[in-house]
Amino acid sequence: xxxxxxxxxxxxxxxxxxxxxxxxxxxxxxxxxxxxxxxxxxxxxxxxxxxxxxxxxxxxxxxxxxxxxxxxxxxxxxxxxxxxxxxxxxxxxxxxxxxxxxxxxxxxxxxxxxxxxxxxxxxxxxxxxxxxxxxxxxxxxxxxxxxxxxxxxxxxxxxxxxxxxxxxxxxxxxxxxxxxxxxxxxxxxxxxxxxxxxxxxxxxxxxxxxxxxxxxxxxxxxxxxxxxxxxxxxxxxxxxxxxxxxxxxxxxxxxxxxxxxxxxxxxxxxxxxxxxxxxx
Amino acid sequence: xxxxxxxxxxxxxxxxxxxxxxxxxxxxxxxxxxxxxxxxxxxxxxxxxxxxxxxxxxxxxxxxxxxxxxxxxxxxxxxxxxxxxxxxxxxxxxxxxxxxxxxxxxxxxxxxxxxxxxxxxxxxxxxxxxxxxxxxxxxxxxxxxxxxxxxxxxxxxxxxxxxxxxxxxxxxxxxxxxxxxxxxxxxxxxxxxxxxxxxxxxxxxxxxxxxxxxxxxxxxxxxxxxxxxxxxxxxxxxxxxxxxxxxxxxxxxxxxxxxxxxxxxxxxxxxxxxxxxxxxxxxxxxxxxxxxxxxxxxxxxxxxxxxxxxxxxxxxxxxxxxxxxxxxxxxxxxxxxxxxxxxxxxxxxxxxxxxxxxxxxxxxxxxxxxxxxxxxxxxxxxxxxxxxxxxxxxxxxxxxxxxxxxxxxxxxxxxxxxxxxxxxxxxxxxxxxxxxxxxxxxxxxxxxxxxxxxxxxxxxxxxxxxxxxxxxxxxxxxxxxxxxxxxxxxxxxxxxxxxxxxxxxxxxxxxxxxxxxxxxxxxxxxxxxxx
Numbered sequence: 001x002x003x004x005x006x007x008x009x010x011x012x013x014x015x016x017x018x019x020x021x022x023x024x025x026x027x028x029x030x031x032x033x034x035x036x037x038x039x040x041x042x043x044x045x046x047x048x049x050x051x052x053x054x055x056x057x058x059x060x061x062x063x064x065x066x067x068x069x070x071x072x073x074x075x076x077x078x079x080x081x082x083x084x085x086x087x088x089x090x091x092x093x094x095x096x097x098x099x100x101x102x103x104x105x106x107x108x109x110x111x112x113x114x115x116x117x118x119x120x121x122x123x124x125x126x127x128x129x130x131x132x133x134x135x136x137x138x139x140x141x142x143x144x145x146x147x148x149x150x151x152x153x154x155x156x157x158x159x160x161x162x163x164x165x166x167x168x169x170x171x172x173x174x175x176x177x178x179x180x181x182x183x184x185x186x187x188x189x190x191x192x193x194x195x196x197x198x199x200x201x202x203x204x205x206x207x208x209x210x211x212x213x214x215x216x217x218x219x220x221x222x223x224x225x226x227x228x229x230x231x232x233x234x235x236x237x238x239x240x241x242x243x244x245x246x247x248x249x250x251x252x253x254x255x256x257x258x259x260x261x262x263x264x265x266x267x268x269x270x271x272x273x274x275x276x277x278x279x280x
Numbered sequence: 281x282x283x284x285x286x287x288x289x290x291x292x293x294x295x296x297x298x299x300x301x302x303x304x305x306x307x308x309x310x311x312x313x314x315x316x317x318x319x320x321x322x323x324x325x326x327x328x329x330x331x332x333x334x335x336x337x338x339x340x341x342x343x344x345x346x347x348x349x350x351x352x353x354x355x356x357x358x359x360x361x362x363x364x365x366x367x368x369x370x371x372x373x374x375x376x377x378x379x380x381x382x383x384x385x386x387x388x389x390x391x392x393x394x395x396x397x398x399x400x401x402x403x404x405x406x407x408x409x410x411x412x413x414x415x416x417x418x419x420x421x422x423x424x425x426x427x428x429x430x431x432x433x434x435x436x437x438x439x440x441x442x443x444x445x446x447x448x449x450x451x452x453x454x455x456x457x458x459x460x461x462x463x464x465x466x467x468x469x470x471x472x473x474x475x476x477x478x479x480x481x482x483x484x485x486x487x488x489x490x491x492x493x494x495x496x497x498x499x500x501x502x503x504x505x506x507x508x509x510x511x512x513x514x515x516x517x518x519x520x521x522x523x524x525x526x527x528x529x530x531x532x533x534x535x536x537x538x539x540x541x542x543x544x545x546x547x548x549x550x551x552x553x554x555x556x557x558x559x560x561x562x563x564x565x566x567x568x569x570x571x572x573x574x575x576x577x578x579x580x581x582x583x584x585x586x587x588x589x590x591x592x593x594x595x596x597x598x599x600x601x602x603x604x605x606x607x608x609x610x611x612x613x614x615x616x617x618x619x620x621x622x623x624x625x626x627x628x629x630x631x632x633x634x635x636x637x638x639x640x641x642x643x644x645x646x647x648x649x650x651x652x653x654x655x656x657x658x659x660x661x662x663x664x665x666x667x668x669x670x671x672x673x674x675x676x677x678x679x680x681x682x683x684x685x686x687x688x689x690x691x692x693x694x695x696x697x698x699x700x701x702x703x704x705x706x707x708x709x710x711x712x713x714x715x716x717x718x719x720x721x722x723x724x725x726x727x728x729x730x731x732x733x734x735x736x737x738x739x740x741x742x743x744x745x746x747x748x749x750x751x752x753x754x755x756x757x758x759x760x761x762x763x764x765x766x767x768x769x770x771x772x773x774x775x776x777x778x779x780x781x782x783x784x785x786x787x788x789x790x791x792x793x794x795x796x797x798x799x800x801x802x803x804x805x806x807x808x809x810x811x
Binding site: 141146248250259261270271275277 | 431447448449451543546547548550551553554555562564719734738743744745746747748749750753755757758759760761763764765767768770773774775778783784
């Protein structure tokens with residue numbers, strides 16, 4: 001607990017700013033010893049809506065950034081995270097992790113950001129195609145971002161789990177609203193400071209902490225969210241409920257577990273196929 | 281255009297002395313060129329196709345199949361109950377576990393190659409039957425539907441033993457199990473091929489439900505499956521209406537549901553598969569924008585727009601049904617389009633000269649009429665071809681709305697008929713804004729001679745397929761499918777295979793088979809894809 005000698009109130013990260021909840025709710029969160037480790041702003045439905053708006057606003061710009069630039073920014077996230085290892089280990093410990101596990105968690109998070117940083121300018125080559133149609137046409141399939149993705153991060157892997165789900169979403173040009181671990185909220189909310197100092201455009205990634213049980217259905221209900229990543233949802237009934245709720249605007253719903261394959265990023269990409277005649 | 285049969289023309293009218301007007305009448309006198317029906321033999325009754333055999337539905341239930349061009353009942357077809365669907369799913373499961381899954385990939389491929397060949401050999405028969413059963417012009421079923429159906433089997437036949445190379449990364453993909461496939465009435469045999477070929481190539485077995493109004497070509501296909509020695513139960517066909525489809529889509533014994541149809545039904549199936557845990561791909565509705573810039577080759581663009589909306593009576597999910605004309609050429613373009621529309625020949629689907637055949641069903645005709653009435657009531661101007669319509673059967677003239685408000689119902693809702701709505705724009709940015717102002721995202725078209733503008737537009741149109749300086753082209757190697765509320769997943773090419781494969785280590789979960797109360801966790805077969 002030594003790293004938290006002057007406990008701060010942890011704020012949400014929305015639209016590139018650190019905000020208190022619109023609801024004014026601030027919850028004390030207990031550390032492993034049962035005493036209050038710190039206070040955390042608790043996201044409301046209105047905060048979630050504001051985060052979706054911020055993500056929607058940021059999406060075209062982030063998608064239009066060159067893959068080279070997106071890759072450098074994701075790598076910058078890894079650098080900034082790596083430079084603050086000690087603080088994150090402390091905060092993960094405050095969230096209930098053992099020291100060794102916390103160190104491994106930070107290391108795994110850095111590794112995930114680096115892995116996906118290298119994919120930004122390769123997805124189109126690996127997931128796209130030139131299709132040999134039976135006629136005088138050039139026919140090309142390319143991946144495009146789905147849009148705004150709601151991410152339910154795993155509660156038990158607050159930093160690496162979040163990285164493994166968020167990085168592939170950002171990699172392909174989507175923007176995200178992340179429901180971070182409510183059990184261990186300190187590290188993921190401080191991670192907002194990493195994002196804020198990594199040249200990631202404001203609103204491209206938004207971090208909320210609150211009652212995931214309440215917030216996730218609102219995310220699934222939201223008409224301006226295009227896809228959900230629900231790897232952090234552990235119970236069967238909640239996963240089904242989110243799928244049912246996603247039907248109204250036919251959200252894409254994926255549960256990748258952050259698997260290291262370009263198809264993980266592909267879950268949040270749409271294949272567009274363009275035909276053009278090639279004849280005189 | 282004239283109704284005169286050649287025999288009705290008086291000999292005197294053919295004399296050169298009869299003068300110019302008579303010569304003109306003779307020139308325009310229409311001689312039909314009907315395709316013979318004799319190549320097909322339509323039976324009075326058709327059964328379900330389960331485990332390699334034709335079988336009655338439970339209790340002998342049947343429904344009537346009606347020829348849209350005449351309104352005549354041409355056959356009675358078994359109406360599958362939930363119990364019949366159970367039988368079909370069980371047959372597919374058994375075939376999956378006892379023969380198909382463990383068959384060598386190259387043997388799977390050989391079955392598909394043979395199916396492709398046999399479709400080619402019986403192409404004329406399929407084309408005629410398709411036009412009788414569904415109402416589409418013989419020219420289209422002969423030149424588009426049937427050749428593409430054969431091509432889909434041929435293309436996917438080659439994939440069967442090459443799947444390990446399809447996705448890289450050393451991932452060996454595996455089949456899912458039993459695929460439930462529900463297809464629409466607008467391209468009956470072609471949609472059956474789009475669904476069956478990739479499913480089988482990837483090692484799955486199939487229960488297919490054709491649309492209620494168009495079952496016959498799928499049932500004819502069973503003769504070919506038998507001839508190709510496909511093991512019993514690998515493909516099963518359950519005919520019926522919405523209740524049959526619901527029983528299949530919600531069945532807990534299927535691992536995968538693939539649906540092509542309306543967005544509304546797609547949502548229902550999404551909710552249903554959330555409960556069963558089956559994987560899902562959806563190919564749904566559209567209201568695709570067709571954008572024409574002032575520098576486009578105008579006559580080619582007119583032909584492209586004609587092909588976009590009046591192909592297959594406009595019963596096309598990706599029909600270019602919203603015409604967006606750059607303001608400076610709108611008047612000239614519409615004038616040419618109206619003239620071209622007048623020349624379209626509406627009538628007997630079996631006539632080789634027919635451009636627009638019969639509307640598929642009375643219900644669909646009623647919907648087209650209703651939406652056109654709405655358009656007129658909303659203040660848009662309706663121009664229809666003056667062509668004479670046959671006095672029996674279900675027909676609707678090619679129609680064009682101008683002065684359409686972007687938020688009006690006809691500009692927003694899918695009409696699924698030969699009805700085009702037209703609007704204008706000034707700048708490329710406005711064209712994109714209007715084109716994308718729809719919850720759908722299936723297809724789009726753009727006509728311009730400016731190459732940079734083509735690519736700029738293609739990048740911004742929210743659509744799974746963009747046809748630039750062409751429209752309504754299809755190919756088995758080319759992924760097809762929508763963004764947003766037009767569904768998810770692709771059909772065709774390498775991308776289409778993913779819908780029928782799983783990757784990574786198998787996950788735990790209850791074995792699938794018969795109805796399992798509660799069902800497994802969503803995505804239990806494969807964590808990755810809940811779609």
